[in-house]
Amino acid sequence: MPISNAQIAQVFYRIAELLDIKGENPFRVRAYEKAAMVIESLTEPVEKIYREGRLTEIPGIGKSIAEKIAELIETGRLSYLEELEASIPAGVVELLKIPEVGPKTAWLVYEKLGIKSIEEMEKAAREGKLRQLPGLGPKTEENILKGIERLRRFGERVPLGIALPFARQVVEWLKERAPIDKIEPAGSIRRRKETIGDIDILVTSTQPLEVMDAFVSLPVVREVIAKGETKTSVITEMGIQMDVRVVEPDCFGAALQYFTGSKEHNIHLRKIAQDMGLKISEYGVFRGDEKIAGRTEEEVYGALNLPWIPPELREDRGEIEAAAEGKLPKLVEIKDIRGDLHTHTKHSDGNFTIKEMALAAKEMGYEYIGIADHTKGLGVAAGQDEEEILKEKEEIEKLNEELEGIRVLAGVEVNIRMDGTLDIDEEVLEQLDFVIASVHSAFKQPKEVMTERICKAMEREVVDILGHPTGRLIGKRDAYEVDGEILIDEAVRTGTILEINAFPDRMDLPDILCRAGKGKGAKFAINTDAHSIDQLNLIEYGVSTARRGWLEKEDIVNCLPLDELLKIFRK
DNA sequence: GCCGTTTTCGGCCCGACTGTTTTCAGTCG
Numbered sequence: 214m215p216i217s218n219a220q221i222a223q224v225f226y227r228i229a230e231l232l233d234i235k236g237e238n239p240f241r242v243r244a245y246e247k248a249a250m251v252i253e254s255l256t257e258p259v260e261k262i263y264r265e266g267r268l269t270e271i272p273g274i275g276k277s278i279a280e281k282i283a284e285l286i287e288t289g290r291l292s293y294l295e296e297l298e299a300s301i302p303a304g305v306v307e308l309l310k311i312p313e314v315g316p317k318t319a320w321l322v323y324e325k326l327g328i329k330s331i332e333e334m335e336k337a338a339r340e341g342k343l344r345q346l347p348g349l350g351p352k353t354e355e356n357i358l359k360g361i362e363r364l365r366r367f368g369e370r371v372p373l374g375i376a377l378p379f380a381r382q383v384v385e386w387l388k389e390r391a392p393i394d395k396i397e398p399a400g401s402i403r404r405r406k407e408t409i410g411d412i413d414i415l416v417t418s419t420q421p422l423e424v425m426d427a428f429v430s431l432p433v434v435r436e437v438i439a440k441g442e443t444k445t446s447v448i449t450e451m452g453i454q455m456d457v458r459v460v461e462p463d464c465f466g467a468a469l470q471y472f473t474g475s476k477e478h479n480i481h482l483r484k485i486a487q488d489m490g491l492k493i494s495e496y497g498v499f500r501g502d503e504k505i506a507g508r509t510e511e512e513v514y515g516a517l518n519l520p521w522i523p524p525e526l527r528e529d530r531g532e533i534e535a536a537a538e539g540k541l542p543k544l545v546e547i548k549d550i551r552g553d554l555h556t557h558t559k560h561s562d563g564n565f566t567i568k569e570m571a572l573a574a575k576e577m578g579y580e581y582i583g584i585a586d587h588t589k590g591l592g593v594a595a596g597q598d599e600e601e602i603l604k605e606k607e608e609i610e611k612l613n614e615e616l617e618g619i620r621v622l623a624g625v626e627v628n629i630r631m632d633g634t635l636d637i638d639e640e641v642l643e644q645l646d647f648v649i650a651s652v653h654s655a656f657k658q659p660k661e662v663m664t665e666r667i668c669k670a671m672e673r674e675v676v677d678i679l680g681h682p683t684g685r686l687i688g689k690r691d692a693y694e695v696d697g698e699i700l701i702d703e704a705v706r707t708g709t710i711l712e713i714n715a716f717p718d719r720m721d722l723p724d725i726l727c728r729a730g731k732g733k734g735a736k737f738a739i740n741t742d743a744h745s746i747d748q749l750n751l752i753e754y755g756v757s758t759a760r761r762g763w764l765e766k767e768d769i770v771n772c773l774p775l776d777e778l779l780k781i782f783r784k
Numbered sequence: 785g786c787c788g789t790t791t792t793c794g795g796c797c798c799g800a801c802t803g804t805t806t807t808c809a810g811t812c813g
Contacts, residue, residue, distance in 0.1 A: 240796050244785035275786050313802095315811050350804055400813080413813085439801050446801085446812090456813085458800090471798090476813065483797045494798055 218252050218259050221285055224294055225249035225278070230306050231297045233316040247273045250477060254530040256729040258698060260286055304329035312360040312454075313353070321346055335361050359436070363452060370408035371453050372687050374717020374754060377402055380412045383431070383455065391427035392420050394462055399472035403524045405757035407687055407720045411454035413472050421459035428457045464496045466509035471495035477529035478522075485517050485533070525760040544760040545739075547753055549772045554583035555626065555649055555680065555712065555740030556749070560605050561586035561595045564745040567605070567621060568612055573746040575619035581775050583622040583740075584609060585649045585680075590628035590636035597625075599641045606645060620775055622646040626680055631655045633669030635676070642675045647782045649712065649740075651680030652693065660694035667700060671709040677782050678738050679704060681714040681721040701730045708736075710770055710781075713762075715741045715755025716748075727762020736781075738770050 229245035251273045252259055262268055263286055268279040285291050301323075307330065308319040314334075322328040325346055326337055334357065337343055343354045380398040387393060393416055397403070400413030418424050425445045429437050438446040438454070446456045460468040471479060472495065479493075486493045491500055497507030498516040506516040514521050519536045523544055526532040535541050556570050557563030563570070567584055574582035586605065587596035597605065606623040613621055624647040628636040635642070635650060642648050650670045658666065670676055682700060684693045704711050711730055714721045719742070722730070727737065739755035741748055759769065766772045770781055 238785085241785050243796080248785085273786070277785060313811070317810060348804070348809070352803055356802090411813085441801055444800055472813080474813075476797090479813095480797055487797080492798085496799090 215258070215260055216285055216289065218255055221259055221282060222249040222253040224281075224285060224291055225252065227306075228294055228297060230309065231294075231301055234301060234305060234309070234320050235297075236316070236320060244273070245278070247477070248278045250529075254528065254725060256725070256732050302329040304331075304333075307331055308334060310364055311357060312363060313356045314360065318349070321348075331361060331364070363448065366452055370410055371451075372717055373402070373405060373407055373409055373720070373757075374687075374751075375451075376409040376412055376453065377405075379449075379451070379453070380414065383412070383414060383433070386431055387414070387416070387424070387427060387457075390431075391418065391424040393418050393424060395465055397469060399458075399469055400456075400474060403473045404475065404527055405525050405754075405761060407723070407758070409453075411456060414455070414457045415465075415469055415472050416457060416459045417462045417465050418459055419462075424459050425457065458495075460495065462508075464507050466511070466513050467493070467497045467507035468495045470510045470513045473524050473527060475528050478527040478533070481529045481533050482517065489517065491516065523760065525757060526763065528761075542763045542765050545756060545764050545766045545769055545772065547756050549766045549769070550579070550739060550752055550756065551774065552579045552581035552583065552622075552771050552778075553741050553743065553749060553752060554622070554624065554647065554678065554738050554771055555585045555714070556582060556743045557586055557626075558584055560584075560597060560601070561591075562744060567609060568616075569746060570743070570749075571612065571616060571619050571621045573749055575616075577749060579619060581620040581622055581778070583624045583647060585624040585626040585647075587653075588625060588627045588637050590630060591653050596628070596636075599638055602637065602641055603644065624648060626651055627676075628653050629666060629670040631658070631666065633666040635670065635673065639673070639675050646779070647677045648675055649678040649680040650676045652684055656684060656693045658693070660696060663693050664696045664699050667695060668703045671703050671707045676709060678710045678712050678740075680712050680740075681716075681719050681742070682711055683721050683723065683726070685721055685723070686718050687720065697726045697729065701726065701733055701735055704730070705733050705735050710736045710738050713737050713739045713755045713759050715739060715751045715753070715758070717751060717754045720754055720758045722758070722762075724758050724761035727759055727764055731762065731764055731768055735768075736770055737764060737768055740771070 225245045226249045229242050233242045251271060259282060263282060268274055268282055281291055281293060305319055305323045308314050326342060328334050328337055338354045338358050343349050344351050380402050384396050387396060395417045397415050399415045401409050402412060416424055421442050425440055428445055429440060429447060433449045434447045435450050436448040444458050446454060448454055458472060483493050491498055497504040498513055506512040511521045522532050522536050558565060558567045558570055571582055589596045589598045602625055609621045609623040623645050625645055626649045629650050629652045630636055671679060683695060711722050739759055741751045743749045770778055
């Protein structure tokens, strides 16, 4: 059983955590973290790179980590990790999940009090035992208890689909209540990561204290963690941590760059700055005491002789090198999208008629909209049989005679059955403008079976698009076991378009596979899977995913004008 | 542990806020 990049990355993240707790050299810890991150974002399998003897060509992977990768691939185990695990009880690592508890505190309470679980930590805090330790006091004890409560109530990360609208709402509230010059959500929200740890909002104002006062008195604020002149952190009623930073207007660009991250991207940038004899902070780019940039992000990147880098790329996955060589992709934008190819109507489980959806699409400036209702295999979604599908197609044809400025395409979202066959006759499918095939059942099949099942469906000439290819539901259900690499190869070979399902729960194909697919010449469609008019606006989440996957307009079929799109479907 | 058009050794990004402190360590991003 081959070991995946994600699995190898997990091993190195684990090593980093364990070394961190043991008080190892922090740079060594970071080296493992960095290796994990690099491996996670590779677009080809580490195993292949290993077989070709190119492991140490990967930046951040040296002799020692390369040997560990080799051991993992050859034996499926890593003795170094096993030794480390044996020296620290698993529960001690769990303590790091408590906000306010870092490696030093975790190790301290384990050594002095034998604490090795969150439950034991809670008990010790309640009994006032933590305050007896050096460096810890009653206040810390209280914060740890609060942290444990928060962890239990809300878990760790929030999907972008929740965090982004909420951040936008907070921005509106702050604008109404405080003297604000500029305001912008930063952090992982601005990078459009699929899940968000906390919400960062950057503000410029000449009266920072008033902004902070307005912020902490918002009704959604449940608890204030820290409040200063430049930085304030709160916990909201929903349990999301939210930070507001206020800076002077002439620092806005530097601060926005800094607070957008990612941490890895910033570290890399600062290293470049250092090599040039410069220093970057959230206040600007400095040569000695002289500030040479900071008002805009363009200025900051410009000071390092780099073009501005779109936030979605800022993960230190090669974007800085690409920028330096003038090879940044020209990322797809929402305005490039000419139509949505995956929408549902009252004919299955949607909430609106075909006409209502079509008019809404026209309103958005689209040239076309694809109707792709469910088929009979999906009983819960009122899936249609052959006869109903053809009736819907007739209705669409009539509608097209009546409507102007928008073309409705007759499609379907056909189920890929357990054995890889489709649940609708191919003669019927052939009469439609396009066909999306998706998995909606038997999610728990083993990897080989699931992969083969999906490939078999893509093999059918009548299938144009593979719907939500990995089936994940962010925060709710893992992707089904499927070999992304094989999926992409087969999509390219069979000319099947990979969907980037924009529904915020899905964002599927995930960004990393988008990028891997682009590398192999795959084509994509960004679709919302809308079940209502409102949901057509979710397209922005799909575009974000595509952008994080380095995709350009040319990679996306629904950026094509209608006639060219239809040519692709007919093929 | 990684890395090198100054280096194979000695660096490795930078700052805010808090709590427990008489000057700073820990955590966070």
